[in-house]
Amino acid sequence: MPQHGPQPVVRHLPTQEARDLLALTRDLAQREIAPAAGAEEDAGTFPRETFALIGEAGLLGLPYAEEYGGGGQPYEVYLQVLEELAAARLTIGLGVSVHTLASHALAHFGTKEQRAEHLPAMLGGGMLGAYCLSEPASGSDAANLRTRAVRDGDTWTIDGTKAWITHGGHADFYTVLARSGGEGARGISAYLVPGDAPGLSAAAPERKMGMKGSPTAQLHFDGVTVPDARRIGDEGQGFTIALAALDAGRLGIAACAIGVAQAALDAGVAYVRERRQFGRPLADFQGLRFMIADMATRIEAGRALYLAAARTRDAGEDFSRQAAMAKLFCTDAAMQVTTDAVQLLGGYGYTADFPVERYMREAKVLQIVEGTNQIQRMVIARHVAGPESRG
Incomplete structure (x- = not known):
């Protein structure tokens, strides 16, 4: 007898914990995300409450260490969670991917003290991140970025404009790549900038053909200061x-x-x-x-x-x-x-x-x-x- 209805995706997951995690994700996606996805995209509704719900379910920090509030899951599992979320609403799946990207620098290149101070809040669901690499004149040519960070003692002052920033104007933190030295790839450093930093502002969101619920905007850095303790990795290691x-x-x-x-x-x-x-x-x-x-x-x-x-x-x-x-x-x-x-x-x-x-x-x-x-x-x-x- 032929089977009717969409056939479930056959997944090969390494542990029972992973299987339970996928079942939780699928249930959440079909119950809380998919039913309103079309209407909310048409209305351009940013689903901040849904991201909070996903965070409460432990899905915002899956590939990162449990000691810092992450899920301790392999990428093999994390990516299948993303697939389920994106199938329900791409704004959600891509948003989780961007948040994970924004957390990557600190999780992999931050000091133990930096990770202990910042990662639990970043991964625990209370915060949403964004990643600031592209600029109006340097998208794929990332080594040519012009946003500049100037050091004065233990403080950095950042000036410039970032472009095409997912969650721009809505994120609680930004991982920012800025030029701290000479030209080329070796003159770039990475910084963790709070979303409410004085001098940081967002332009009006881009008018896009799709993903209208996911804000994409330019970010302007006008004398934004961050302590050196928020520099991630070594100077010049940003690229x-x-x-x-x-x-x-x-x-x-x-x-x-x-x-x-x-x-x-x-x-x-x-x-x-x-x-x-x-x-x-x-x-x-x-x-x-x-x-x-x-x-x-x-x-x-x-x-x-x-x-x-x-x-x-x-x-x-x-x-x-x-x-x-x-x-x-x-x-x-x-x-x-x-x-x-x-x-x-x-x-x-x-x-x-x-x-x-x-x-x-x-x-x-x-x-x-x-x-x-x-x-x-x-x-x-x-x-x-x-x-x-x-x-």
Whole structure:
């Protein structure tokens, strides 16, 4: 007998604790997030209360050490949680990924004293973070940033503008990369800046084609001062810190992309099973069945790729190449799958009465954030073919 309804994702989780965690996430996502996702995105509602709920459930610090308030989970598990959240609402899944990215520098490069002072509040659900690397004139060219940090004794003064900041104006803390020395990658340092620091302000949020509930804004630093105790890592180590965080963040984007793609496939399959043409369900037509088969295959391949990269990271091995591949493949797959989902629904797919048009608009940004997919191809090619010739 054929099975009806979306088939549950088959997950291979390492422990019973992880299985319970995924079950908790799925229940929370379907009960508290998914029902209002469409309406809240249309209204541009920032879901701060939902982030608080997720924090109370222990989902905001999953890949970090338990001694500092984290969940102590491997990336293999954390990414599958992200996928479930993104399938319910990308604003939530991507927001958790950004918060995790913003916490990365302190968790991995901070001193023991810094971690003990700041991480429990950052990971325990009471705070929400943002990551400040991009600028109006330096997105992918991160080594060319112009926001400057000037030292005077034990205090740093930061001046400049950051761009494309998720949670800009809403975050409780910002991990900020600023130029503290000479030109190039070696002149950059990292700082932990409170969200209410005097001199820090946010511009009006960008007007975007999707993810309207996730504020993206420029941040202006006008004489923002932070003590040297909030500098993360050594002076001039910021670019290395940024790249390490981005490798991990790219896996988060990959998992979010597969979540959106899975949601689109489920919506498309549900529709073609119910909609009848020429006396039979659309799901009986071979052309649509082949399209569904391709969609499902892309999703499974993307999920396998991001999980393989996560296991490489969990083993303590270099995963930069695999992270770039996962981000590239999964986000391209999400764009194709969501486009196909719109096609499956025909004219209805193009209306806001069904969620697939929203999924399609949201999938597009995933090919851009955390390094465009053209940058991912450059990263992959350097690993495979070696660096470009400068001669």
